[in-house]
Amino acid sequence: MGAFNRTTLHGVIEWHISLRACMLSHTLEPSPNFILARDVKMQFPVVKRYRELLLHPTRPRRVVTALKSISLQIEKGERIALLGPNGAGKTTLLKLIGGLLLPSEGEIVVNGYNTLRHNDAARKSVGFVLNEERSFFWRLTAIQNLEFFAALDNLSGKAMNDRIRELIQFVGLESHLEKAVSTYSSGMKQRLALARGLIAEPEVLILDEPTRALDPIACEELNDLIVERLHKGARKTLLIATHRLEEATRLCDKVLIINQGQIMAFDRIADLTAKGISLSEFYRLNVNRKTL
Amino acid sequence: MRFLILKAKAFIRRDFQIESSYKMNFFMTILDSMIILVFFYFLSKLVAGGESRYLSRFGGNFLSFSVIGLAFARYFQLTLRMFSESIRAAQLSGCLEAMLSSQTGAVTIVLMSSLYGLISGAAQPLLILVAGVLVMGVDLSHMDVLATLLVLAFSILTFVAFGVLSAATILCLKKGDPLAWILGGMGTMLGGAYFPIDVLPQWLQQVSFLIPITYSLEALRLTMLRGYTLEMVARPLLILAAMAAILLPGSLALFAAMVRKGRIEGTLMQY
Numbered sequence: 001m002g003a004f005n006r007t008t009l010h011g012v013i014e015w016h017i018s019l020r021a022c023m024l025s026h027t028l029e030p031s032p033n034f035i036l037a038r039d040v041k042m043q044f045p046v047v048k049r050y051r052e053l054l055l056h057p058t059r060p061r062r063v064v065t066a067l068k069s070i071s072l073q074i075e076k077g078e079r080i081a082l083l084g085p086n087g088a089g090k091t092t093l094l095k096l097i098g099g100l101l102l103p104s105e106g107e108i109v110v111n112g113y114n115t116l117r118h119n120d121a122a123r124k125s126v127g128f129v130l131n132e133e134r135s136f137f138w139r140l141t142a143i144q145n146l147e148f149f150a151a152l153d154n155l156s157g158k159a160m161n162d163r164i165r166e167l168i169q170f171v172g173l174e175s176h177l178e179k180a181v182s183t184y185s186s187g188m189k190q191r192l193a194l195a196r197g198l199i200a201e202p203e204v205l206i207l208d209e210p211t212r213a214l215d216p217i218a219c220e221e222l223n224d225l226i227v228e229r230l231h232k233g234a235r236k237t238l239l240i241a242t243h244r245l246e247e248a249t250r251l252c253d254k255v256l257i258i259n260q261g262q263i264m265a266f267d268r269i270a271d272l273t274a275k276g277i278s279l280s281e282f283y284r285l286n287v288n289r290k291t292l
Numbered sequence: 293m294r295f296l297i298l299k300a301k302a303f304i305r306r307d308f309q310i311e312s313s314y315k316m317n318f319f320m321t322i323l324d325s326m327i328i329l330v331f332f333y334f335l336s337k338l339v340a341g342g343e344s345r346y347l348s349r350f351g352g353n354f355l356s357f358s359v360i361g362l363a364f365a366r367y368f369q370l371t372l373r374m375f376s377e378s379i380r381a382a383q384l385s386g387c388l389e390a391m392l393s394s395q396t397g398a399v400t401i402v403l404m405s406s407l408y409g410l411i412s413g414a415a416q417p418l419l420i421l422v423a424g425v426l427v428m429g430v431d432l433s434h435m436d437v438l439a440t441l442l443v444l445a446f447s448i449l450t451f452v453a454f455g456v457l458s459a460a461t462i463l464c465l466k467k468g469d470p471l472a473w474i475l476g477g478m479g480t481m482l483g484g485a486y487f488p489i490d491v492l493p494q495w496l497q498q499v500s501f502l503i504p505i506t507y508s509l510e511a512l513r514l515t516m517l518r519g520y521t522l523e524m525v526a527r528p529l530l531i532l533a534a535m536a537a538i539l540l541p542g543s544l545a546l547f548a549a550m551v552r553k554g555r556i557e558g559t560l561m562q563y
Contacts, residue, residue, distance in 0.1 A: 044558045066558075092558070100393055102555040119555075120397060128393040134386030137306065139313040144306070151302030152394035152401075154295050180313075200395060 034237055035074035035097055035204065040106035042067040042092050042261075066092040068261040069106070076203070079238040081248030083283055084258035090241040093258065094206050097239065099123040111203060127202035129193045131209040138182040142173055142192055145181060146199065153200035167195040170229055187218030194225070204237040205230070211247060219247075226251055245279045255279065257286040264289060299396060300404055307408030318412075325366070325416050326423060332358040332486075333428050346488045351517040356431065358486055359424035360513050363417035364447075365485035368505055369476045370413045371451035375459035376469055378405035389561050398551040399544055402459055410448075434519030443515055443525060446532040447508035453539035454504070460547040463554055466562060479505045507531050 043063040052059070067089045074080060082090045095101040096108055099115045099122050108115045113122035136145050143164065150160045168174055171191040181189065190210055197205055207226075211219040227250065230236055242248055248255055249269060257265040264286040272282050311317065336355035350357050379402055382388035391401050424430035458471045482489070482496060483505030489497050500506045507528035514520040522529070554560030 042558070098393055100389060100555065100560075101558055102552065104556060120395070123393065124395055126393075128390075130390055130393070135390040137310060137385070137387060139310050140306070144309055148302050148306045149390070149394060151299055152391060152396040154298075154395055156295075156298045196390070 034076040034078075034111060035072070036109040037070050037072040037093075037096070038106050038108075040067055040070040040072075040093075040096060040103045040108060041065070042089070042096065042101065043104045066261055067096075067103075070261075070263055071106075072256070072263065072266070074237065074239075076237055077235045078254055079252040080240070080254045080256050081252035082239065082241040082256050082258060083243075083245070083248060084264075085287060088258045089261045090258055091208055094128075094208050094239060094241055097204070098126045098128045098206050100128070124200070125202055126204045126206060127197035127200060129190075129197035129205065129207040129210055131212050136181045136189065136192065136196075139180055141178050141180055142168070142184075143177045145192070146195060149196050150199050155199065163199060163201075167198055170198070171195045171225065185218070186213045187215070187221065190214060190218075190222055191225070194222070202236070204239065207238070207240045209241050209243065211242070211244065219244075223247060223250055245283060249279055255282070257283060259287050259289075296400070299400065300407055303404040304408045304411065307405075308412075311408070311412065321416065322419060325362075325420055328362060329359065329420055329423055329428075332362060346490045350488070350513045351431075353431075353517075355424075355428060356517055357488070357513065359420060359428070359430050360516055361485040361509055363420040363424075364444075364509060364512055365480050365483070365505060367413055367417045368447065368451045368508065369480065370416075371410060371448060372455050372458060372476055373472055374406040374409045374413070375402055375452075375455040376462040376472065378402065378409070379459050379462055380467075383561060392560070399548050402456070402547065406455070410452075432516055435516045436519050436521050439515040439520060439522045439525055439529075440512060442522065443508065443511040443529055443532070446529060446536055447504070447512075449536035449540060450504045450508070450532050453536055453543045456543035456547050457539070460543065460550045463547070463550040463560070475503065475505070479503045482506070484509055504532060504535055 043065050045061040045063050048061055070089075070093065082093065084090050092101065096103055096115070097110060099110070099119045102116055102119070108122075110122040111125040113125075115122045137148070140148070146164045146167065147160065150156075150164060155163060168177060171194055173188060173191055173195070176184065176188060181192065184192065190213070194207075194210070197207070210226075211222055214222065226238075230238065238252065240248070240251055252269065254266065254268050255272075256263060265282065267282070269279065272279060333355060336353075336358065339354040347354060347357050379388070382391065382401075382405065392398060421430075421432070425432055454471065454475055458469050458475075461469045461471050480486070482492070482500040483503045484500065485505065489500045489506060492500065511520075511525040511528040511532075514525055551560065
């Protein structure tokens with residue numbers, strides 16, 4: 001009887017532990033990786049034309065495959081440059097990691113949260129610096145814009161004001177605080193976008209072609225800002241899509257080359273340098289390599 | 293809850309700041325309402341000295357009838373359009389993606405983006421009523437305030453539900469929302485905004501009973517012009533309450549589903 005009780009008790013405890021593990025697995029994935037992509041496929045449906053609608057109303061819509069079975073692991077604090085030709089799938093991958101898009105197949109886990117099941121929780125870890133200049137309310141000032149976006153990130157009162165003041169100083173826009181965003185140059189808007197991306201103090205910062213519309217000086221200034229403040233300060237996980245190889249070398253420690261929706265290479269820049277391969281050579285080699 | 297209130301304040305402040313940067317817009321909107329009011333004032337002179345047998349149920353005066361219709365039909369239409377317009381404006385301005393990448397959900401964003409419009413839009417019916425009473429002699433002395441406020445509240449909730457449905461449609465179709473057309477333009481004609489539905493052919497009257505504005509305007513006219521109490525407008529009030537109770541959670545669920553579909557298909561930011 002006593003043995004039976006011990007066995008039963010042991011069983012109950014085991015059951016309890018496995019149930020708890022099962023419950024936890026819905027939120028916390030048992031993975032050491034900070035960002036994890038498993039067999040991610042992204043397909044965009046093509047809008048039917050009138051002719052197709054009339055002749056084949058029941059036929060499924062055609063799809064464009066933007067990403068084909070991507071698997072990826074990123075450790076906390078890593079700085080990754082995403083390289084690839086236009087239309088390769090860089091922005092799609094970044095938007096998937098940022099939770100703005102959801103994968104057609106596969107899954108993405110950010111800081112333990114699956115973006116399909118716990119999109120809101122996954123987004124909390126990510127700050128997104130969009131390359132779209134028009135992503136601000138142009139008739140509002142920089143401070144009004146930041147106050148609005150800070151409220152969306154659950155900041156308020158003194159904490160919000162302190163954070164905004166700190167970020168404005170960080171991106172060097174103190175003297176332009178009260179000016180409408182419509183009067184800003186592209187470089188200033190990009191700095192403001194960086195400030196917005198950092199408002200909620202995210203652990204991952206995603207920058208989608210941050211220097212795309214910038215002149216060489218503004219580009220250098222923004223890169224200086226990232227190196228000086230983000231590298232040497234809080235070591236955040238950085239994901240930067242760029243076409244500038246010198247920017248990738250300067251800002252990141254790993255490169256991920258994408259072409260036609262597939263990962264062609266994912267290596268440490270230091271390893272390439274040690275092997276005597278330049279990033280330009282490595283890029284050309286992988287982009288010209290035939291995809292499967 | 294605290295964060296929701298703070299976010300609501302942030303949306304209202306943002307829209308007020310943007311709106312006040314367009315100095316003339318508010319005054320032009322008010323002027324527009326006043327011009328239409330004057331138009332109906334003169335039109336009422338043509339309708340048998342302002343009296344008509346079709347209007348006996350509502351006190352018999354065309355001007356009073358049309359002032360209520362003008363004030364509230366425009367506000368309900370605004371409520372209907374507000375949600376889809378705020379989404380489209382955010383898509384066009386490029387700010388939707390930035391808002392969606394924040395820690396606020398899409399449903400909260402769309403609901404709160406319309407708050408300022410709903411509040412500031414209420415100035416229009418209020419001014420039309422004040423001008424109607426003070427300048428044109430519309431008699432609202434019999435109004436049952438409680439019944440009027442309740443009818444108004446349920447009407448707004450119903451139109452909010454249809455507005456969210458319309459926003460879900462816009463996420464799918466991008467432009468050319470049939471719901472806004474049916475309930476907005478057609479609703480004004482069939483719902484008796486400017487003339488009683490009794491003048492319509494029988495079969496069109498049947499159609500008008502499917503439209504929420506018919507119940508809203510009828511109940512508002514009866515409570516405001518004839519002093520009908522809650523019990524006396526129980527039928528339209530219950531129909532509006534039932535519509536709101538069914539449609540509001542349904543429309544919010546559909547909108548959330550459309551946002552998810554847009555995220556999967558990558559069409560959320562397209563316009």
